Amino acid sequence: MANHKTHQYHTQILWTGNLGQGTGSYKAYERSHQIIVEGKPPILGSSDPAFRGDHTKHNPEELFLASISACHMLWYLHLCAKVAIVVTHYLDQASGTMLETEDGSGHFAEVLLKPMVTIAPGSDTQQAEQLHEQAHQLCFIANSVNFPVLCKPTIHVAHSG
Structure with missing residues (x-):
């Protein structure tokens, strides 16, 4: 065990x-x-x-979505710091789809994270994108839900100077 x-x-x-x-x-x-x-x-x-x-x-649904998004972000920032990818800005415009059933109950069917990340010049753009997958695998909240949490990141490199 x-x-x-x-x-x-x-x-x-x-x-x-x-x-x-x-x-x-x-x-x-x-x-x-x-x-x-x-x-x-x-x-x-x-x-x-x-x-x-x-x-x-x-409302609880917004806070639930925010919890998934924040957990992903915190893991992502941690992973970037460990491999010297310098993140200078992070904004996730997450969305979630909840289905309401005839009896008034419901459940989330899907969450889509859309993080827009800015990294410092010289940081590895490909690795910065790949770390989102690892962050997803480690996210406490995403590991606790029974629906897909998708992630479509956008990586920008900050202008030097």
């Missing part, structure tokens, strides 16, 4: 959408909540506006 390190994470979700009637009816409450992690600023959340949520707050 392999030796595994265990990491524990703790969050609190505090519902803040009681308008005085609790969940007396489907329209009687807001979906507003706070995501609380000790020692960090709270994240204001709600449901997707398609499900009576507040469009000005983060």
Whole structure:
């Protein structure tokens, strides 16, 4: 049996959408909540506006997509640093497709990461692109989902001078 390190994470979700009637009816409450992690600023959340949520707050689907994207990026930056590829800018415009079923449940069918990476002159462009595949293999979040996470990176070399 392999030796595994265990990491524990703790969050609190505090519902803040009681308008005085609790969940007396489907329209009687807001979906507003706070995501609380000790020692960090709270994240204001709600449901997707398609499900009576507040469009000005983060919804679980967006945060899930952001988690996949951020995990990939952090592994990618780590791998680049290890092989002396100097990343100077990284922007991922990720998208995810969720399918809602007739009974109201749903699931993600696919996520597409589209990282646009700028590397310093002299860095290996081909290796910079290939490291995305390795980052994907190592990503904790991508390894935890049951749908395809695709990655279509774009690598630019910064202008020298």
